[in-house]
Amino acid sequence: MPHSVHRFDRALARRPAASAVDGLRAVDRGAPDIAALRAEHEAYVGMLESLGVAVDVLEADEGFPDSMFVEDPALVFDNGAILLRPGAASRFGEAVAMERELTARFQRLIPLPDRGFADGGDVMVTPAAVFIGLSARTDAAGAEDLVEALAELGRKGVVVTPPPGVLHLKTACSLLDDETVLMTEAMEKAALFPGMRALVVPEGEEPVANALRVNDTVLITEGFPKTETMLRENGYAVRRLKLDEVMKLDAGLSCMSLRWKAPD
Ligand code: CIR
Numbered sequence: 001m002p003h004s005v006h007r008f009d010r011a012l013a014r015r016p017a018a019s020a021v022d023g024l025r026a027v028d029r030g031a032p033d034i035a036a037l038r039a040e041h042e043a044y045v046g047m048l049e050s051l052g053v054a055v056d057v058l059e060a061d062e063g064f065p066d067s068m069f070v071e072d073p074a075l076v077f078d079n080g081a082i083l084l085r086p087g088a089a090s091r092f093g094e095a096v097a098m099e100r101e102l103t104a105r106f107q108r109l110i111p112l113p114d115r116g117f118a119d120g121g122d123v124m125v126t127p128a129a130v131f132i133g134l135s136a137r138t139d140a141a142g143a144e145d146l147v148e149a150l151a152e153l154g155r156k157g158v159v160v161t162p163p164p165g166v167l168h169l170k171t172a173c174s175l176l177d178d179e180t181v182l183m184t185e186a187m188e189k190a191a192l193f194p195g196m197r198a199l200v201v202p203e204g205e206e207p208v209a210n211a212l213r214v215n216d217t218v219l220i221t222e223g224f225p226k227t228e229t230m231l232r233e234n235g236y237a238v239r240r241l242k243l244d245e246v247m248k249l250d251a252g253l254s255c256m257s258l259r260w261k262a263p264d
Pocket residue numbers: 023024025066069071072088091120121122168170171249250251252254255
């Protein structure tokens with residue numbers, strides 16, 4: 001039976017810390033305004049809930065400025081979770097708190113061995129394969145170990161090399177449905193996902209490539225009208241979220257939650 005990859009009824013998120021002003025960013029476009037960042041996060045959680053997802057929102061963790069991006073220290077599936085090893089020094093410790101949360105929610109938790117590094121943002125799950133992008137955060141050893149952990153959960157891991165300049169694999173692509181991936185033109189040229197159809201983001205709208213399919217809806221970042229029209233013309237039900245502050249931290253829709261479907 002094919003794996004379900006965009007049906008979710010549970011999610012985990014974490015409130016933004018005031019220390020998010022010190023969050024990592026490749027280009028400094030100013031620190032996020034914390035009140036506005038919290039409002040964007042609340043709207044995001046509310047949107048997931050409106051789509052049928054019960055969201056557990058963890059308290060802010062001031063010790064880790066980027067800890068609201070819970071996607072990076074773990075990978076979760078309906079039948080178990082994998083504890084990752086975030087590749088940025090300031091984020092490595094996020095996995096410790098995440099271990100406790102996952103143990104409380106999953107019967108099976110597989111930790112990556114003490115070797116390489118891997119961030120959840122570098123992982124795109126499709127029905128046939130789980131693609132793992134090598135990046136400044138995910139190295140070859142971490143990716144190899146992740147392939148092994150995925151096999152234990154019955155999933156096939158495939159390691160790919162995204163074009164240069166991409167923070168995380170999913171910064172430049174995201175799943176729209178079981179056979180379609182929204183991606184930037186550079187990503188399409190790299191032809192990383194055999195068997196998947198590509199919908200290419202119009203030039204100038206690259207940041208919208210980190211979309212998030214949740215049940216029957218595709219969530220996108222507000223402010224990318226050409227992509228929104230393209231998605232609607234291709235039959236997708238689209239909802240928008242304002243993410244101006246989140247984007248200052250090089251993050252997007254997928255980064256702010258871990259999502260899964262509870263076993264029936
Ligand atoms: C970082 O650089 O780690 C954070 N400022 C942004 C993390 C984005 N996460 C993601 O793409 N999964």
